[in-house]
Amino acid sequence: MNQNQIEIVDPTRLRASLQCLRYYYWEHERNIIPIKPRMPLIHGIGIHDTLEAHYHGASLGAALQKYDKIWDEEVVPYQNEMSDEDPKRNPRRWAETFILYRQRYKIEPFEVLILPNGKPAIEVPFFLPLTKDLALAGIIDLIIKYLGQIMLVDHKTTSYLNQKWIRSFNPNHQFSAYLLAANELLKPTRPITTLLVNAIKVHATDNRLEAMFDRIPTTRTPNQLIQFKEEMIAWWTYSVRAARKSGSWPRNDDRCERWPESCVYKDLCTELEVDYRKLIPSPTIYKIKQWNPIVRLQEHGLQLPDGVVII
């Protein structure tokens, strides 16, 4: 590998690889994804785009149009493939929820940080080399000044806004990655140790402000972030790249039924006759679409260092 070629690990790839290496193989090595829209993912992107516009000062209608755009692109063309509409995840329910969000946070208690380039720190892309051929990349939803400190904010949706969900914030590699990147790239005089989870409950009918929204801090010490960096390098080197080199992607049978429904790749993983590496999935169930994290980062203004080639 030449020195300028860098592989990206972003939260999506990292989460896929950690939950199951075979899942990572299907989604990111073979670029196979289900045709049927994955509603939690699409709903989450629509909400992020709405909130990005909101914090840039867009009106209610203009912010909601961002959700509608994602819906029109990702859901409308496949509506024949879907059973009934998800009552928790659709444009009407998001509009109702977002109106409540604006009531709940009519006056924000924080200021959005202004970056050295003069732009407000809303949807801030980052690219952080970990080794000469591996970089961490992603988008930080907001960087704020709050209670005399710089903090990060991550918008998160959940069906279960409860203590069990809150306990999942630490360890949580996505949050650690954001805090590591913010510290290494901004180099603040005092370390940034807190990320505020901007929790939004996904529910079909609940309209109680106190039940639908919360802001929950999670913290990491500088020492924890050093350890996280070491873990990420080791995971990618000795698991993901080792699997790629050996051509063998182990299944994690503990994950297959952990989602509300069976894993989307279950029929591929239980194929009887053909070696999974030679399997051609049914075009009526799956399509080929590459996940390219850099495109979204570049749409948010990321400039790669000179001479860097993403592989």
Ligand code: SF4
């Ligand atoms: S069905 Fe199970 S083994 Fe296969 S990709 Fe999904 S989680 Fe992994």
